[in-house]
Structures are given as structure tokens and as C-alpha cells.
Amino acid sequence: MxxxxxxxxxxxxxxxxxxxxxxxxxxxxxxxxxxxxxxxxxxxxxxxxxxxxxxxxxxxxxxxxxxxxxxxxxxxxxxxxxxxxxxxxxxxxxxxxxxxxxxxxxxxLSEDINNTLAHKGLFMPLLIINLEKKVIILNQPYKGFELVSINNIEINKIYQTIFNTFASDGFIQTSKYRYLDFKGFSREYAKVIDQQVENQIKIKNPTTGKTETHKLHSISFSKLKELMIQVLKENNIRKEIEKPGNLEFQDKNTAILTFRTFGNSNFEDYQMNFKKFVDSSFLEIQKRQTKHLIIDIRDNGGGSEGNEDYLFSYLTNKPYNKYKYVELSNFTFSFLKFTDYASNEDKTDLEDELRNENEQSQDGNIYRKTGIYIPEPIKETPFQGDIYILTSGWTYSGGAEFSSLMNEYTNAIFIGEETGGGYFGNTSGTSLELTLPNTKLKIDIPILKFVLDVKKGESGRGIIPNYKIEPTFKEFINGYDTELEYAKKLINK
Known part of the structure; x- marks a missing residue:
């Protein structure tokens, strides 16, 4: 064996x-x-x-x-x-x-295990940020120090093991690093690596370049959350905008349009309507005769299907086809009794929806029916100025689809990190939440494969930015928006 x-x-x-x-x-x-x-x-x-x-x-x-x-x-x-x-x-x-x-x-994890972790779990008292290929500690007393090893295990080996327990699109790494930022690393370390009362860490002093060894006592999850609040309070770290969408003007020539999400429900939570927000934003941009547009989608994980190309329709004058095809695995599934579609009513509704929107083709595969989804027509007077798009490992799903369309059909300049979503599409849409009968672990299984009708990208990768830009630790901790400021410098040139 x-x-x-x-x-x-x-x-x-x-x-x-x-x-x-x-x-x-x-x-x-x-x-x-x-x-x-x-x-x-x-x-x-x-x-x-x-x-x-x-x-x-x-x-x-x-x-x-x-x-x-x-x-x-x-x-x-x-x-x-x-x-x-x-x-x-x-x-x-x-x-x-x-x-x-x-x-x-x-x-x-199951609900029982999550509850046990919340009450009995032992967590490393470390909040971190991944910058410049280093794991840098955010909290005192080792703020600014690089984390080198824990309990004699090198940090890169710890990361390899943790990365092996959750997926990213294709071979993209940026989304995995972002997932471990702040308290994510301590949380996943406790789930995957170990939980000890006392730990030994090796860290590198940023001033002297010398390594030091220290002992750390683990803390509870509630204390870890308190530590997170403290770090955010003590530092001026860039925060997501509160609203799902925001428009501001840097000057008479430059607008900054931010989308934290493309989700309709997120906009409704703020008494906003996504399409009306987009319409009004470009009406104001046109009214001011704005020449430069910065679109910030660094925190955009997607949302409601179609919103990404509604925004895109204001930014191109080239005819386009969004999806090459949308494929479905099957009309029904043998394991539905273990999912969130276990009831007869939910099972019937799911199967009816899948059969109404999809059909089997001559090659035996199941594809979305023609006419079920129609890409948003391009606007009569789209924005004609320069476009700069800020991306990160959090730019994902619909946010990544928007990026692919912009890269394919416009001359937009991308600044920041490789997007977390794959260039050629994703498998998402309807998802089946499978609950394993014994251990009660939950698995979300997506069943619709969305293949974008694009050509320029690399399989298994996201958008590779024209300018790979990330903040230094000092810039990050002081709230200096490195990517945004770089876009402004390009505009000024």
C-alpha cells in the first residue's frame, strides 16, 4: 500500500x-x-x-x-x-x-465544531498582512515584524498546507493570500495546522534584519476578534466604502467610481438600485465632461448576474458577446436529499427551473437556452475618456468577469493585483449545499459553468495588471492608498 x-x-x-x-x-x-x-x-x-x-x-x-x-x-x-x-x-x-x-x-465545518472552536479553540494572537511576499504582523508588540516560522515550521510550509484546504480559481494565488489577511491566518492555522497553549515564533526585525525567537500564549476566538478591533482602531488602514457603490470627483477631469459589489440585494440594503446608480453616475460624468475615470473594484466579489455587463455597456463602443456558452451538469441529482433542496417542493422547483432555462444539445451536453440571457446592449454615448481599473485578489466572480470584458474590448489600464477570478469565467450560479450525513460538513457545489467569449487571457489565471502595485507596510498601516495614488500619477502624466 x-x-x-x-x-x-x-x-x-x-x-x-x-x-x-x-x-x-x-x-x-x-x-x-x-x-x-x-x-x-x-x-x-x-x-x-x-x-x-x-x-x-x-x-x-x-x-x-x-x-x-x-x-x-x-x-x-x-x-x-x-x-x-x-x-x-x-x-x-x-x-x-x-x-x-x-x-x-x-x-x-459543522455547526457543532464551529461552536466548539468559538468556546474552546486556541488561536495564535497574531493579525497579519501579506505584502511584498512577506507575512507581516499587524498587532503589538511585534507590529511590523516579519513572521518567519511557528513552532519550528517555516511560514512558507505553513502557507502551502493551509492553501491546500480551500480553492481558488485555476492557479490564482492572490485570493488565497487575501483570505489569510488580518485574523484569517490565525483562524485557518487553528483549523489546519495546530492548537497549542504555548507557541514559539521566529520573527525578523525590520530595522536590524535580525531574527528573534519569542513565546506566545494562544487566545480564544473572542479575544482574537477584540484584537482585530484594536488593530483597526490604532491604525489608519484603508477601509471599504460603506455603500455598495460610490461616485466622487477628484477634480473637474477625474472621477472615481467604486463598486464594492454588483449584488442587487446589497444596493437595496442601502435603499439604492444598481442600474439607477450606474445611470445617474454616467449622467453626471457626461455632464461634467470628465476625461479620466478610475473604477475601483478591489473589494468586489461579484453579485447579481448581468450587473457587470450593465456597467460595461457604458464603457465600450465595440459590439460584444458575453458568454461563449453556459453549461449545466444535469437536470436532476441523485444526492438532493442531502442538500438544501431536500424537500419535494424545493426539488421540483429546482428541476423545473433547470429544464426551463437549459436544454440538451446534439453533443449530449446541456447548455443554457438561446434568449434566456441577453447581454446588455452598448449605450449610444459610452464614456470615451481614459479608464483605470483598480483590482486585487478580492476582485472575483462578476468583478472578474467585468475585468475580462474591459480587458478584451477597451484600452483600460489595470493597476494593483491579479484578480481573484479566472479570466475565462467560472462555475457558479445555482449552487447545491451538500451536508454530509455523519460529520455534518457542508460543501457548496456550483452547477453552472459560465465560459466568457474572450481570447486574450491565460488559462487558470486572472487579469494580470498592467502595473503590479501594492503598498509598503508603512503605506498600508498609515492608510495611504497606493494603487489609487498611482492611478492619479498616471493621469497627471
Whole structure:
């Protein structure tokens, strides 16, 4: 059996050189006193998870082959044994979810385990920010120090292990780094790596360049949240705008249009309407004869389908087709009784919706019917000035689709980080929330594959900005908006 595992690792390495190391050592988390499960119970949940992904996840083999995926499954299956907790099982199956390479495919712990973590969990008292390929501590007494290792494990190895437990689109890394910013690192370290009362950290002094070793006592999750509040209070870190959309004018020639989301419900929460906001914004931009437009979508994780191309329709004069096709995995699913569509009424509604909007083609695949979705027509008088788009690892889903359209059909300049969403689309839309019957882990399985009709990008990557810009630690902590200020400098030139 050991030889088989080694062979599978070798095959995987040869077939996909970008695959990270798999989780091989599963922590026990004795402080949590979690319920354990038999091998049979774990295998039941494992098989249901894998079979459900294969049955429903339309984009499962977008960035990897079926053979590669099956290799991951075989390696992780071999880690199953009797009397594992739900937390240990999570760390066995999470790499399978990560290997879907689709950020809309998520896995989460059971409600019981989350409650236990909230009351008994031990968390590193560290808030961090990922900048300049360094993990930098935000809280005192080591504010500004680079985190080098924890308990004699190098930080890059810790990151590799954590990254292996949640997905990103294709091979994009920026979204994973952003997910670990602030308290995200401490949270995921406690879920994936270890929980100890006392920890040893090695840090690098930014002034002297010398490393120091210190001991840290873990804290509760409530204390970690208090630490987060304290860091935000003590520093002038750039915050998201409160409203989902915002327009301001830098001067008579430059406008800054910010979209924190494209979600209709988010706009409604602020008594706003997305399309009316866009209409009124461009009416004002046109009225002022604005020459330069900065569009900030650094915090935009998407939203309601169609809003991204409604905004786009004001920014191009080139005819376009948004989607090459939208594909569905099936009209019904064998595992619906374990999902949020378990009731007969919900099951019928889901199947009716899928059959009304999609049809089977001659090649045997299921695609969205013609006319179900029509791209927003371009406006008669679109904006004709210079466009600068600010992006980050949080720019995702509809935010990334908007970026792809802008890159394909305009001369917009991109500033910041690679987008968190893939250039050619994503698997999202309707999602099935699968609850495993024994461990109660939850898995969101997206079933619609949206393939954009674009050509310029690289498969498995997002928009690569024209100017890769990120703040220094000093700029970040003092609230200096490095990306925005860089856009202004380009305009001034």
C-alpha cells in the first residue's frame, strides 16, 4: 500500500507540476474534545462528497484532468482511519475541494465544531498582512515584524498546507493570500495546522534584519476578534466604502467610481438600485465632461448576474458577446436529499427551473437556452475618456468577469493585483449545499459553468495588471492608498 501511495504522488507530480503538497499529517486537536467517527461513517461521507462533485460540478475538470482529480481522491482516501474527528476529516477532504480549482466550491465545518472552536479553540494572537511576499504582523508588540516560522515550521510550509484546504480559481494565488489577511491566518492555522497553549515564533526585525525567537500564549476566538478591533482602531488602514457603490470627483477631469459589489440585494440594503446608480453616475460624468475615470473594484466579489455587463455597456463602443456558452451538469441529482433542496417542493422547483432555462444539445451536453440571457446592449454615448481599473485578489466572480470584458474590448489600464477570478469565467450560479450525513460538513457545489467569449487571457489565471502595485507596510498601516495614488500619477502624466 505504501508503494501505491508513492506511485500516486509521482504520477500527480508528473501530470500537474503546479499541484501543491497534500495534507499528510492530520493534527488531533485534543483540546477540543470532539466527537469521533468510525471508518465506515467517514467512508460514507467521503464517497458522498466525491460522487456528488463528479455528478454536479460542471467545471470540475476545467483546470485539471479526471485522472489528476482521481489521484488526489485516492491519496486522501488512504488517510481515512477509525475514530477520526470531524475536524480531522475536514483536513482530509478539504484538499479535494481545493483541487476543484473553483473558488465558488466551498467546504465548511459543522455547526457543532464551529461552536466548539468559538468556546474552546486556541488561536495564535497574531493579525497579519501579506505584502511584498512577506507575512507581516499587524498587532503589538511585534507590529511590523516579519513572521518567519511557528513552532519550528517555516511560514512558507505553513502557507502551502493551509492553501491546500480551500480553492481558488485555476492557479490564482492572490485570493488565497487575501483570505489569510488580518485574523484569517490565525483562524485557518487553528483549523489546519495546530492548537497549542504555548507557541514559539521566529520573527525578523525590520530595522536590524535580525531574527528573534519569542513565546506566545494562544487566545480564544473572542479575544482574537477584540484584537482585530484594536488593530483597526490604532491604525489608519484603508477601509471599504460603506455603500455598495460610490461616485466622487477628484477634480473637474477625474472621477472615481467604486463598486464594492454588483449584488442587487446589497444596493437595496442601502435603499439604492444598481442600474439607477450606474445611470445617474454616467449622467453626471457626461455632464461634467470628465476625461479620466478610475473604477475601483478591489473589494468586489461579484453579485447579481448581468450587473457587470450593465456597467460595461457604458464603457465600450465595440459590439460584444458575453458568454461563449453556459453549461449545466444535469437536470436532476441523485444526492438532493442531502442538500438544501431536500424537500419535494424545493426539488421540483429546482428541476423545473433547470429544464426551463437549459436544454440538451446534439453533443449530449446541456447548455443554457438561446434568449434566456441577453447581454446588455452598448449605450449610444459610452464614456470615451481614459479608464483605470483598480483590482486585487478580492476582485472575483462578476468583478472578474467585468475585468475580462474591459480587458478584451477597451484600452483600460489595470493597476494593483491579479484578480481573484479566472479570466475565462467560472462555475457558479445555482449552487447545491451538500451536508454530509455523519460529520455534518457542508460543501457548496456550483452547477453552472459560465465560459466568457474572450481570447486574450491565460488559462487558470486572472487579469494580470498592467502595473503590479501594492503598498509598503508603512503605506498600508498609515492608510495611504497606493494603487489609487498611482492611478492619479498616471493621469497627471
Amino acid at each position: 505504501r508503494n501505491l501511495i508513492i506511485l500516486l504522488y509521482l504520477l500527480l507530480f508528473i501530470s500537474c507540476k503546479k499541484t501543491d503538497n497534500l495534507t499528510s499529517k492530520i493534527s488531533t486537536f485534543p483540546n477540543l474534545e470532539l466527537k469521533s467517527y468510525s471508518h465506515s461513517e467517514l467512508e460514507t461521507d467521503f464517497n458522498l462528497l466525491v460522487n456528488s462533485l463528479k455528478e454536479a460540478h460542471t467545471g470540475l475538470y476545467w483546470y485539471s484532468t479526471e485522472k489528476q482529480f482521481d489521484s488526489i481522491v485516492a491519496i486522501q482516501r488512504n488517510l481515512l482511519k477509525d475514530s477520526l474527528s470531524g475536524m480531522q476529516f475536514y483536513n482530509i477532504v478539504a484538499p479535494i475541494i481545493a483541487y476543484t480549482k473553483e473558488d465558488h466550491c466551498d467546504i465548511s
